[in-house]
Amino acid sequence: MGGLGPFLTEEQADWPGGWRERFLMAVGIKDVARVAGVSAATVSRVLAGKAVDAAMQARVLAAVESTGYRPNLAARRLRSRHSNVIGLIVADIRNPFFTAVSRSVETVAAARGMQVILCNTDEDPAKEAMYLDLMHQERAAGVILAPSRQRVAQTERPAGERPVVLIDRAIPGADLDCVLLDNERMAAVLVEHLHARGHRRVAGLFGAMSTTGLERRAGFERAAAALGLEAQAMAVPHSTGEAERALAGLLSGPGRPDALVASNGVMLLHILRALRAQGLSVPGDIALAGFDNNDWMDFVGQGTCGAGGISVIEQPVEEIGRTATAMLLDRLDNPDAPTRKVVLAGKLVARG
Amino acid sequence: MGGLGPFLTEEQADWPGGWRERFLMAVGIKDVARVAGVSAATVSRVLAGKAVDAAMQARVLAAVESTGYRPNLAARRLRSRHSNVIGLIVADIRNPFFTAVSRSVETVAAARGMQVILCNTDEDPAKEAMYLDLMHQERAAGVILAPSRQRVAQTERPAGERPVVLIDRAIPGADLDCVLLDNERMAAVLVEHLHARGHRRVAGLFGAMSTTGLERRAGFERAAAALGLEAQAMAVPHSTGEAERALAGLLSGPGRPDALVASNGVMLLHILRALRAQGLSVPGDIALAGFDNNDWMDFVGQGTCGAGGISVIEQPVEEIGRTATAMLLDRLDNPDAPTRKVVLAGKLVARG
DNA sequence: AATTCACGAGAAAACGTTTTCTGAAAGCAC
DNA sequence: GTGCTTTCAGAAAACGTTTTCTCGTGAATT
Numbered sequence: 001m002g003g004l005g006p007f008l009t010e011e012q013a014d015w016p017g018g019w020r021e022r023f024l025m026a027v028g029i030k031d032v033a034r035v036a037g038v039s040a041a042t043v044s045r046v047l048a049g050k051a052v053d054a055a056m057q058a059r060v061l062a063a064v065e066s067t068g069y070r071p072n073l074a075a076r077r078l079r080s081r082h083s084n085v086i087g088l089i090v091a092d093i094r095n096p097f098f099t100a101v102s103r104s105v106e107t108v109a110a111a112r113g114m115q116v117i118l119c120n121t122d123e124d125p126a127k128e129a130m131y132l133d134l135m136h137q138e139r140a141a142g143v144i145l146a147p148s149r150q151r152v153a154q155t156e157r158p159a160g161e162r163p164v165v166l167i168d169r170a171i172p173g174a175d176l177d178c179v180l181l182d183n184e185r186m187a188a189v190l191v192e193h194l195h196a197r198g199h200r201r202v203a204g205l206f207g208a209m210s211t212t213g214l215e216r217r218a219g220f221e222r223a224a225a226a227l228g229l230e231a232q233a234m235a236v237p238h239s240t241g242e243a244e245r246a247l248a249g250l251l252s253g254p255g256r257p258d259a260l261v262a263s264n265g266v267m268l269l270h271i272l273r274a275l276r277a278q279g280l281s282v283p284g285d286i287a288l289a290g291f292d293n294n295d296w297m298d299f300v301g302q303g304t305c306g307a308g309g310i311s312v313i314e315q316p317v318e319e320i321g322r323t324a325t326a327m328l329l330d331r332l333d334n335p336d337a338p339t340r341k342v343v344l345a346g347k348l349v350a351r352g
Numbered sequence: 353m354g355g356l357g358p359f360l361t362e363e364q365a366d367w368p369g370g371w372r373e374r375f376l377m378a379v380g381i382k383d384v385a386r387v388a389g390v391s392a393a394t395v396s397r398v399l400a401g402k403a404v405d406a407a408m409q410a411r412v413l414a415a416v417e418s419t420g421y422r423p424n425l426a427a428r429r430l431r432s433r434h435s436n437v438i439g440l441i442v443a444d445i446r447n448p449f450f451t452a453v454s455r456s457v458e459t460v461a462a463a464r465g466m467q468v469i470l471c472n473t474d475e476d477p478a479k480e481a482m483y484l485d486l487m488h489q490e491r492a493a494g495v496i497l498a499p500s501r502q503r504v505a506q507t508e509r510p511a512g513e514r515p516v517v518l519i520d521r522a523i524p525g526a527d528l529d530c531v532l533l534d535n536e537r538m539a540a541v542l543v544e545h546l547h548a549r550g551h552r553r554v555a556g557l558f559g560a561m562s563t564t565g566l567e568r569r570a571g572f573e574r575a576a577a578a579l580g581l582e583a584q585a586m587a588v589p590h591s592t593g594e595a596e597r598a599l600a601g602l603l604s605g606p607g608r609p610d611a612l613v614a615s616n617g618v619m620l621l622h623i624l625r626a627l628r629a630q631g632l633s634v635p636g637d638i639a640l641a642g643f644d645n646n647d648w649m650d651f652v653g654q655g656t657c658g659a660g661g662i663s664v665i666e667q668p669v670e671e672i673g674r675t676a677t678a679m680l681l682d683r684l685d686n687p688d689a690p691t692r693k694v695v696l697a698g699k700l701v702a703r704g
Numbered sequence: 705a706a707t708t709c710a711c712g713a714g715a716a717a718a719c720g721t722t723t724t725c726t727g728a729a730a731g732c733a734c
Numbered sequence: 735g736t737g738c739t740t741t742c743a744g745a746a747a748a749c750g751t752t753t754t755c756t757c758g759t760g761a762a763t764t
Contacts, residue, residue, distance in 0.1 A: 029721065
């Protein structure tokens with residue numbers, strides 16, 4: 001400090017507004033303690049909201065203010081041995097369903113003083129495993145996970161021993177909290193809706209990456225059988241080309257379906273593309289229905305005749321996120337409570 | 353440890369596969385060191401990839417494997433005084449532009465061993481300030497920020513003294529790295545496109561929350577003036593109702609515009625809604641153009657006549673995220689390099 | 705052959721907090 | 735007034751790493 005020249009007094013050089021604050025390291029709890037004339041422990045207690053002498057508390061708060069002290073969360077987590085971070089691992093951040101859920105999760109978490117690390121796996125089990133491990137290393141309080149299909153094979157608990165809440169997709173064998181859509185029933189509702197609209201030959205494209213696709217397919221087939229419809233269900237991988245190719249065969253063959261069901265919003269777009277490639281219009285030539293009510297769906301398939309439109313099952317996205325977060329936070333308090341499975345109903349948005 | 357009964361030998365109780373691993377705390381670097389028969393420092397060095405004896409390295413790696421050791425990132429950050437976390441603070445996670453950028457940021461960051469904390473401000477300056485402060489507390493390595501308009505007023509550096517890269521929106525006074533779209537020019541391109549298509553009375557709706565809206569509006573007005581078009585530009589707040597109301601007046605009055613320009617994807621949806629409320633069709637009654645090429649746009653406004661469609665400026669979302677992340681990581685290495693401003697061109701996607 | 709140098713491994717300090725421990729003062733019952 | 739408990743603040747330990755320091759060994763140089 002002597003090397004700083006004659007222009008700084010000891011006081012200036014040391015504190016506040018002086019050399020150290022401006023140029024060197026961040027201010028720590030000890031600096032606050034020194035300014036307030038108390039011990040570091042007392043500062044910690046004030047900040048934690050524990051009972052301390054009122055005069056001291058005021059001095060500490062003033063010192064925090066004047067020094068611009070910001071606690072180091074890494075140190076806090078290390079010592080206190082618990083973290084305010086929750087991990088949110090989704091399969092596809094571009095899917096509006098997941099962004100909507102993410103937003104809801106973030107809002108609820110922030111309101112309870114938790115921060116969210118959002119991880120995007122792109123349906124890649126390797127990335128998923130990497131992120132689960134990362135959450136472990138981060139010692140995250142818990143994880144909200146939309147698991148990929150491959151994970152089903154693993155019987156081990158994901159993310160070490162920390163609480164996990166599954167969303168959107170189940171892991172059949174696992175004993176974990178989850179909040180899901182009533183996929184099978186909702187798919188059946190969709191089929192019944194198409195039947196009521198007079199369609200008799202239905203085809204469905206279902207995702208191959210998750211239990212969700214399987215369940216929706218099952219509901220589709222069950223309902224179609226019950227109604228005596230001519231039905232054809234196929235599972236398509238997540239890539240674009242696959243869906244288009246699968247549809248090309250379906251649409252050009254004899255006995256072309258008069259209605260299509262999409263397993264999710266992304267799939268529905270693939271179908272739209274394929275239909276256009278075939279020169280077919282919705283709903284003039286063929287009806288289209290699916291899952292996830294995206295904001296733009298009000299505006300496609302509105303033929304000149306005024307009818308048409310794409311009927312979908314709208315998922316309660318906000319509630320899914322809210323419920324999952326609440327369940328996770330609950331479990332942090334009661335680690336040994338029995339696991340809960342929440343199944344939510346969707347809402348049929350009938351168009352056309 | 354004696355209380356555990358006679359079934360556990362000292363060895364079992366202590367390590368490995370025994371009591372401690374299964375029921376108590378996580379395994380630490382010292383446990384690994386003990387198993388490998390080396391010092392904790394050596395384990396640390398092996399994990400950091402520093403030069404160590406090959407035999408020792410093998411022993412350490414084996415010990416890490418057998419113990420299932422996962423380093424505690426909080427401790428690592430505390431001691432090493434630098435973090436592998438970058439904050440990404442966006443205005444609206446539901447806006448596909450931001451989700452696309454987020455995905456790109458996350459991918460690049462993950463490839464470089466960094467993790468991303470995604471923060472959603474919902475255009476709320478208070479939330480933005482809260483998150484910037486949080487990133488400070490987290491001692492994040494840096495922040496990528498899409499600033500809200502209000503932040504402009506603040507001359508102070510956001511997020512303490514850590515590196516910040518701005519995306520999508522500038523902060524006029526600030527000397528910060530940023531990567532932006534050439535908004536003014538792109539808006540002009542859009543107007544010229546409409547002019548070439550024969551439209552003569554254009555109106556534009558621009559966001560009031562960011563510099564982006566201002567710039568696009570300026571480009572819109574400049575181009576319209578240069579081309580001698582009858583133009584009307586208005587700034588509308590971010591809420592749904594506003595846009596609809598503003599449009600209602602515009603569309604019902606005399607000299608109704610024959611083309612509309614939307615400042616962004618969200619605005620464009622509002623316009624679509626308003627048009628439908630007025631019973632106007634795109635592009636039959638009125639043309640529509642805007643910013644952000646969302647995947648569904650291929651399918652709306654395709655009238656029976658085959659013409660139509662919504663022309664937009666497609667932003668290079670992937671590159672924006674990639675560039676911003678690269679710039680941020682660069683700056684971590686060269687804190688004192690001059691700030692850079694990257695202005696990217698968009699691409700006109702002409703439809704109809 | 706002696707001295708320096710480079711290297712690498714263990715011991716110990718340090719990171720910035722929270723928590724435990726300790727002791728003093730205050731309150732209360734006798 | 736004495737002895738007991740309670741309260742509260744400071745001192746010190748602890749959290750799990752990385753980094754610095756120290757020292758021993760072997761190679762290289764003179």
